[in-house]
Amino acid sequence: MAYVTMSPGTAVQPSDAAGSTQEVLQRVFGYDAFRAGQREIIEHLVGGGDALVLMPTGGGKSLCYQIPALVRRGTGVVISPLIALMQDQVDALRALGVRAGFLNSTQDSGERRATEGAFLAGELDLLYLAPERLRVEATVRLFDRGEISLFAIDEAHCVAQWGHDFRPDYLLLSMLHERWPAVPRVALTATATPETHREITARLGLAGAHHHVADFDRPNIQYRIVAKKEPKAQLLDLLRTEHTGDAGIVYCLSRASVEKIAEFLVGQGIPALPYHAGLDARVRAENQARFLREDGIVMVATIAFGMGIDKPDVRFVAHLDLPKSVEGYYQETGRAGRDGLPSTAWLAYGLQDVVQQRRLIDSSPGDAAHRRRLGTHLDAMLALCETVECRRVGLLAYFGQRGAPPCGNCDTCLTPPESWDGTVAAQKLLSAVLRLDRERHQRFGAGHIIDILLGRRTPRVEQQQHDGLTVFGVGADLRELEWRGVVRQLLAQGLLAVQGEHGTLALTPSSADVLRGDRAVALRREPERPARSSVRAERGDGAGGGRSSRRAAPVELPASAAPVFEALRAWRGGTAKEQGVPAYVIFHDATLREIAARRPASLADLAAISGVGENKLAKYGQHILDVLGEAGPDPAELR
Known part of the structure; x- marks a missing residue:
């Protein structure tokens, strides 16, 4: 959907600059037609209006400011948080014949003066800089002396204070309109819930702007979430059976995991590189450059890697740990398939992930309201993992896009999971937690409680005399893996809680309803094998608009x-x-x-x-x- 709100008395005037937007699209970029919404956004900016653009990764956001910058008089100034990628962004534009440059801390004084001189002489179409640069008074004075065609604020969700990628320096950007009120602004992001959308609008003063909210669907991406068993072996199977020789990203939660997984993949003959904040800056830059410039590299990284990565042929994004929020998951998986070709978003997720994330929330800095907000984000992510419905439908609903039909290209569509009545199983597990807490004044983690339910006389069970509990051995009808699924899903449904630094299990206010028999519990049964049948099927790319206005399907390669x-x-x-x-x-x-x-x-x-x-x-x-x-x-x- 797209909507326009304008301040009273404002009107967008047609540009008198040389070259129409359509002509620039064809001559410079080589495309015959705009994608859904692009023309309206571009014409609005060319006429001097402000815009806020929410489009998925690969949806064509860059053209929304690049073409107006080429059509309007002056230089388009692009605010980007990604110093390490500015050179590649400028190289890509120069390959098109666009006069582009950047200002950042990687330049020496001579390079900086040359870029500033080109700006003042009107010899740049686009100039990139980080938001921190606006703290430098010399930059502000430079802009006062030159002619600016527009301000583009990329990755605008960084202004959202409680978002997943908050950058304090983005709060400076409200000064753009105050200092240069005649220069149009466009803020762009690939991920924003309605709440984040409102925060961007308020913080950047864009209530009177043209707001375009695109279809967030990426139909060329196949979403799959599997139960974590042996994650390294599962990842290796994915790469060898479906993505041999493909470029991809593997996300891990910790630096140590990044190093171990990268080393493991290299040992298996897969070209893999690590990336995390603990590496030397030179090594990070070299690894990022290799990933961008060579074919078939697998980058194993923490979430410090990826924002603004323009590599179009990333064929898969794999998560070996549970993301903290749906917004983060959507943005990270969106780095796959920017070119519209079939790609995979794969996540291995287990009980320990839930325990770990709950523990991180409990120990996070900030007040109780902040921790509740983090908990809400995690609950939404867990709901997406445990759904028996179409993954894509749930993902789009999170971003306010409701009513989408099942996609037919996610694991729950291709291999629909069964649901089963887990009420009795839930009662058994909750009873074990209750008895340990009420009778023994003790709390334990999931592994010990499952040992009790399975009737295992482990040294710890015998030492604690837990083989004398009435619930000892009552869970022999389920396997350990199935009990772990029960615990995981009860946590997701708010019927269990994780407490303390050791991740012990505790009841919640809702647990009593299940124990009394007043509430039934439906649980998801994992399919025997994950769906993988249509990941390489040729599909159209919906990145540029709604389901009725998708980009043409990629040309079939005989x-x-x-x-x-x-x-x-x-x-x-x-x-x-x-x-x-x-x-x-x-x-x-x-x-x-x-x-x-x-x-x-x-x-x-x-x-x-x-x-x-x-x-x-x-x-x-x-x-x-x-x-x-x-x-x-x-x-x-x-x-």
Whole structure:
């Protein structure tokens, strides 16, 4: 949905700048048509209005400020929190023929003066800088002396104080309108609940702006959540059976886990690199550069990695630990499949994850209201994990997008889980917790309580004389793995609580209803094997709009065109290495697939391929035709 709210008396005037938005789209970027909502946003900004844009990753947010910056007079100033990625963002724009630069702490004084001089001379179309730069008075004075076409505030959810990526320096950005009231602003983010949307609006003073809220669906991503058993083996199976040679991201909660998993994957012959805040800054930068610039690298990382990553061919995002919130999970999984091709979002989740997250919340700094807010975020994440309904429907509902039909491309759609009446099992487990607390004044973790229910005379059970409890052995009808699922789901439903630094289990006010028999408990039974059947199916990309306005499906690659595609990738890889830029800066996989499938015979034919703009046609066109010539004629034409 999209809606516009304007302050009384304001009106968006058409621009008199040279070049229409449609002409710029085709000439510079090589696309024939805007995606849903883009034209309205762009025309509004070109006319001098403000905008707030909520679009999923890969939905085309960048064009919403890049095209107005090219059409309006002056330089578009982009506020980005990602200093480490500014060089790649600028390289990508320069490859299109756009005059782009950045100002940040990685430059020496000469580079900084050259960029400032280009800005003042009107020789830059786009200038990137971090929000911290606005604390420097010299930057403010520089902007006073130059001509600014617009301010783009990227990753605008960072302004939300209780969001998952809060950045205090984003609170400075309210000063943009106060100091330069005539310059239009656009704030953009790929993840925002209605609450975060309201906070962005209030903190940046955008109540009178054009608000565009896109469809958050990413139908090319297959969401799968599995019970954690042997996470390293499960991850290895995913990579070997479905994503051999693919680029991907594996998220872990701790730095130690990152190091161990990266080492494990390398030992299994998979090119993997670690990334976390504890690594030397030079090592982090080198690993990030390799991930961006080489094909088939797996990055094992904490959530410190990923925001603003523009790599379009990330084929999977795997989580080996439970994310803290649905917002974080959505943003992290959204880094897969930016090019619209089939991709996987895979999460292994277990009981210990729940215990660990509850413990982190209990020990977190902040007041009781803050801890309640964190608990609410975790509860929503647990509900998504334990649902028997379509994952995508639940995910979209969290962002206020209700009424979506089942997607047919998540694990619960492909292999629907059964639900079973777990009331008796819940009563047994809650009774064990109750008896330990009330009769013995003791509390224990899940493992010990399950040992009691299964009738195991472990040294600890015998030492505590818990084999004398009336609940000892009453749970032999379920396996240990099933009991762990019961505990996990009772925690998710608020019928159990985790307390203390040791993660002991305790009853909640709702537990009494179950124990009295006044409340039935439905539980999810995990399918025997996870669904994986359609992850590589060719699907359309809904990143740019609603279900009725999806981008055209990626061009199907016939078997005969696969060698041509690989030859084009090899040429692209060599060219990218020569220029010191990521391969996707030259061309995206989706563009190379279309070239391989259609075999353009001339520069004019090549110009009709999506993603081949004027500058890239002039720079690379003949090279591509040479590669196609070396590949020989299309076998289909010889038949």
